[in-house]
Amino acid sequence: MTNFLTTPVGRLRLYAFLEGISLLVLLLLAVPYKYFLHDPSLVKIIGPIHGALFLLFIVNALRMGIEQRWAFKDTTWKVIVACLIPLGTFYIDYKILRHIPTHEK
Structure with a gap:
């Protein structure tokens, strides 16, 4: 579990998980709340958080692609495209990221 914080691969996997969760919360909770209850407050809170996690994931995916010589x-394109699809980061973690060897830096 500590590899999620101490290795580049672990951090990318953590960012993938957080980005995926934030997208699901945005799509399944905040957007319906906005349109059915006419209250955009959740979108105003969760939207920027998701945006920051999205950018963090993209930058770190590109960095990892360069470091790992993907x-x-x-x-690399599969990992990046994954964050555009709901549940995509979970799938890419299962198919690609979890199989990358981690080593302490």
Whole structure:
């Protein structure tokens, strides 16, 4: 569990999880709350949090792609596109990120 905070791969996996959760909260809670109850307050709170996590994930995915020497057409683009699809970051963590060896820095 400590690898999630101490290794670059672990941090990317953590960012993927947080970004995925924030997108689900935004889509399943905040947006319906906005349109059905006519109160945009949750979107105003969760939207920027999700945006920051989204950018954090993208930047770290590109960084990891460079550090790990991933072929862009084989791995990096899949990891980046995953954050555009609901549940995509969970899938990409299961298929790609969890299989990357972690080593302490």
